[in-house]
Amino acid sequence: MAKTSESRATSRVTIREVALHASVNASTVSRALNPATRHLIGDEVVRRVLASAKSLGYRQNKLASALRGGQSRVVGVCLPDIENPVFPPIVCGIEEELAAVGYGVLIANTVGTLKDQERMLEQMLERQVDGLVLATAARHDPLVRRCILDGIPVVLVNRAEEGGQVPEVINDDFLSMRLAVDHLVELGHKRIAHLAGPERLATGLSRIQGFQMATQQHRLSGTVILEAAEFTREAGRVACDQLLKEHKSVTAIIAANDLIALGCYDVFAAQHLTCPNDISLIGHNDMPLLDMLHPPLTSLRIQHREMGRQAARLLLGMIAAPGAAPHRITLPPELMVRGSTAAPRNTPLRTRTSKTAPASAE
Known part of the structure; x- marks a missing residue:
């Protein structure tokens, strides 16, 4: 029996329910909902599956499917002051570059004590981010060291850390x-x-x-x-x-x-x-x-927007090929x-x- 809208509001619709509604099997639903495999089935079936999914209110759990592949396809971005007009263009550059390859962004405003910052980092890691872009680094930064020790891909943007141990994108x-x-x-x-x-x-x-x-x-x-x-x-x-x-x-x-x-x-x-x-x-x-x-x-x-783009590219490179040597990108300013x-x-x-x-x- 089909679920009412009230019952669907309290429980997630499954692929099996979409398959039953569309009169196909679950594997067909998976293929129809994935743009990369949609061409393997007929157009009429694809339309029927998409219509059923919309009718039932089905939403893909992208995080769960990504984690089954070993990645969340989400990147954490840590800012020192979200109200500072410098940082929105950096975030826009990061988002533009990551969205082009199917990544999402989780943003945190890191204020307060070192303990507060460490708590924020833990929350990011609990959400299974694939890597971090830090705009918060001090010259001697314990969060950067934590990322290095734990093998977390991390790139610094706008601010550098002494030692050049991780990739960074900065102004000249x-x-x-x-x-x-x-x-x-x-x-x-x-x-x-x-x-x-x-x-x-x-x-x-x-x-x-x-x-x-x-x-x-x-x-x-x-x-x-x-x-x-x-x-x-x-x-x-x-x-x-x-x-x-x-x-x-x-x-x-x-x-x-x-x-x-x-x-x-x-x-x-x-x-x-x-x-x-x-x-x-x-x-x-x-x-x-x-x-x-x-x-x-x-x-x-x-070049704050370009800083964000370059930082995202460096991070994607680290995720794809862990262990690469740190790389610094220095962008020229204009008076x-x-x-x-x-x-x-x-x-x-x-x-x-x-x-x-x-x-x-x-």
């Missing part, structure tokens, strides 16, 4: 800082500051090193590096306020990311400084809507020059006054 941060410094020097700036990200993260350290190398190449002596506590707007606000109190002669700032740069806009507004008339500013990442700021923010455009950079004035910050509306990050 040294080139980023060289482009930024070159641009400011061409405008005539000599007293340039870098509001850095935290050194515990590879992106923080590499951008510091890139800034040092670029300023040394130009033989600049009046440079300043001040580390922000996090890659956030609030941390940028605190760091910029400290910078302008302690180094009043600075004429330009290179922020380690756009969120830190937004914190600088807040400080400029509070101190009635105009950008770029009083001080120039460069961000990093070129996240969406920077052209809507006043003034529009000059920033380093990072997007907008209204927040200009030639410096000759007067230091302590004597500058503003006659126009202050810059705003809103």
Whole structure:
């Protein structure tokens, strides 16, 4: 007797029930529902099976069938801050590449303590993911080591880990800082500051090193590096306020990311400084809507979507051929020059006054 819609809502319809409804055997149903084997049976039978499956509300258990083949065809993606505009393009690139070969994506926002992150990793593994893409890595990361020890395929994206033990896809941060410094020097700036990200993260350290190398190449002596506590707007606000109190002669700032740069806009507004008339500013990442700021923010455009695609390709390669040597892909950035950079004035910050509306990050 056919199941009612109420009974079907509480129990999964089986292939045998579809076969009975369509008056065929179970193996025929399996072939008809699989695009790879559908050609082995007649079109009329395929139509009848599909109609029966739809009528009964049958849904394939893709996870169970994949696990019978030894894989879930699901990849875990771990993000450090899902609200940061940097990460959605990375996830889109990962999803596009994986969807093309029939893989799904499970996304986790990893915040909190190391124990919280370890719990998240366990939950990913309990769901039988075939591998992981981590955008969360610190320079010395215990989760990466755990994956290595357990033989879990893992690829790092956006952030690297010291040692190069796993594949990674990153931006060329040294080139980023060289482009930024070159641009400011061409405008005539000599007293340039870098509001850095935290050194515990590879992106923080590499951008510091890139800034040092670029300023040394130009033989600049009046440079300043001040580390922000996090890659956030609030941390940028605190760091910029400290910078302008302690180094009043600075004429330009290179922020380690756009969120830190937004914190600088807040400080400029509070101190009635105009950008770029009083001080120039460069961000990093070129996240969406920077052209809507006043003034529009000059920033380093990072290939985040391509990062995601490349990371997915590396992970698929690891899943298909375990044991391959780690591979690093470094993508070049592009400097997007907008209204927040200009030639410096000759007067230091302590004597500058503003006659126009202050810059705003809103």
